[in-house]
Amino acid sequence: MRTSSTIRTGRTVKRTTRAAATLAVAALTLSLTACGGDDDNGGGDSGDKGGGTKAPASSVTLPKLDGESLEVAAVWTGTEQKNFKQVLTEFEKRTGAKVTFVPAQDPIINFLGSKIAGGSPPDVAMLPQPGAIKQAVDKGWAKPLGAEATKELGENYSQGWQDIGKVGGKQYGVYYKAANKSLIWYNAQVFENAGAAEPETWDELLDTAQMVYDSGVAPFSVGGADGWTLTDWFENVYLSQAGPEKYDQLAQHQIKWTDPSVKEALTTLAEIWGKKDFVAGGASGALQTEFPASVTQTFTGGDQPKAGMVYEGDFVQVNIGETKAKVGTDAKVFPFPAVGDTAPVVSGGDAAVVFKDSKAAQALATWLASPDAAAIQAKLGGFLSPNKSVDASVYPNEVQKKIADALIAAGDDFRFDMSDQAPQAFGGTPGKGEWKTLQDFLKNPKDVAGAQAKLEADAAAAYGG
Numbered sequence: 001m002r003t004s005s006t007i008r009t010g011r012t013v014k015r016t017t018r019a020a021a022t023l024a025v026a027a028l029t030l031s032l033t034a035c036g037g038d039d040d041n042g043g044g045d046s047g048d049k050g051g052g053t054k055a056p057a058s059s060v061t062l063p064k065l066d067g068e069s070l071e072v073a074a075v076w077t078g079t080e081q082k083n084f085k086q087v088l089t090e091f092e093k094r095t096g097a098k099v100t101f102v103p104a105q106d107p108i109i110n111f112l113g114s115k116i117a118g119g120s121p122p123d124v125a126m127l128p129q130p131g132a133i134k135q136a137v138d139k140g141w142a143k144p145l146g147a148e149a150t151k152e153l154g155e156n157y158s159q160g161w162q163d164i165g166k167v168g169g170k171q172y173g174v175y176y177k178a179a180n181k182s183l184i185w186y187n188a189q190v191f192e193n194a195g196a197a198e199p200e201t202w203d204e205l206l207d208t209a210q211m212v213y214d215s216g217v218a219p220f221s222v223g224g225a226d227g228w229t230l231t232d233w234f235e236n237v238y239l240s241q242a243g244p245e246k247y248d249q250l251a252q253h254q255i256k257w258t259d260p261s262v263k264e265a266l267t268t269l270a271e272i273w274g275k276k277d278f279v280a281g282g283a284s285g286a287l288q289t290e291f292p293a294s295v296t297q298t299f300t301g302g303d304q305p306k307a308g309m310v311y312e313g314d315f316v317q318v319n320i321g322e323t324k325a326k327v328g329t330d331a332k333v334f335p336f337p338a339v340g341d342t343a344p345v346v347s348g349g350d351a352a353v354v355f356k357d358s359k360a361a362q363a364l365a366t367w368l369a370s371p372d373a374a375a376i377q378a379k380l381g382g383f384l385s386p387n388k389s390v391d392a393s394v395y396p397n398e399v400q401k402k403i404a405d406a407l408i409a410a411g412d413d414f415r416f417d418m419s420d421q422a423p424q425a426f427g428g429t430p431g432k433g434e435w436k437t438l439q440d441f442l443k444n445p446k447d448v449a450g451a452q453a454k455l456e457a458d459a460a461a462a463y464g465g
Helices: 018-027 078-095 108-117 130-138 147-156 159-164 188-194 202-214 227-242 244-251 260-273 282-287 291-296 316-320 359-368 371-380 398-409 433-443 448-463
Strands: 069-074 098-103 124-127 173-180 183-187 309-311 331-335 346-354
Touching: 069 078, 069 108, 069 359, 078 098, 078 316, 078 359, 078 371, 108 124, 108 130, 124 130, 124 173, 124 359, 130 346, 147 359, 159 173, 159 346, 173 359, 173 371, 173 398, 183 188, 183 316, 188 202, 188 331, 202 260, 227 244, 227 260, 227 291, 227 309, 227 346, 227 433, 244 260, 260 433, 260 448, 282 433, 291 316, 346 359, 359 371, 433 448
Parallel strands: 069 098, 069 124
Antiparallel strands: 124 346, 173 346, 183 309, 183 331
């Protein structure tokens, strides 16, 4: 769910705002009802290995690896981990290798450092930040992708998604999982009771929030215990308000966090974070609420859930799947409203990176770059692939299909999560840097100048001045 002053990809990926409008228009249709059947909830709990998880016909050639053992490390837990294991199981069936999933802690780069120091690195790790890929390369840990994995990647991914996984012109990462992080999910019953409609602008969002509040429900659920959710809030406001050029400059620390554009974005955020009773449980409650709970408490409690809306990416569907709410009927979604002239389109992702340069590890990277692998997890819901060869029909409901179609249609025209582009010490470490400062700002949203000063001090240290 997080690159250095050189954008941690080895080069700056040029992107435009053209797709922002395209994605926003596509996303406006996301509240269509789901297509029905057992997968309406996004498939979050469908864990058995038959039925809906039947493997696709093979489109990728893999070697025989009988007797080989592999370890794959990732920070994924719960349903997300369970679903990914089904992808690994199919790899085992096709190759004869044995794959063990190794649960990692966040920040994963620190976890990997400990494993490597102990002489037991995983064969492959799923890194959630381009900055982490760059750090792994700089430390000599990561291994370049082999010819087969690179070929599979070139056939199935746009150039932009390939470039994010490059360092110094060499391909290291396969972006197996992506996220559209410019969505707000809402409880349809709460909106109906409040007489509220889906907003398209920030001012309309504030009006909608007031209507929800007046109906007796807190407008927003915020998972403030996980600092990354707060950076995502900021990035959407900043991209839409300040524009893509400023976004890229701030992502590379070419402008300071004391810039007036940051002040404007934080002041705008405070219109929600600082409004009394607009956040479920207040700031103290939000800071004790982890992301999964921020979702489930929005879709449980009948007519009186703890909140009417929750901001986050398409992966929210996994957590909605843990409730009785159905995506597309009980749980609907609209694009993050335009704060400036254009609605924001922020993406994130998780990349497979090889840490042991073996035939088996390279084969697993090749597998994860294939549409066969992605289709397995896509069917289970709560998952979005940047692999353009994945047939959108495999997604379990119309909402997810449209999110996937919009992502692929964007091609190279997107903005990657800003905190994921930062050195991990600033943009991806619990209790430090941007995560901690925005948690403090949620607690005291009047202190815009103090937040800016702290963000700049931490950024300057992390970026090296």
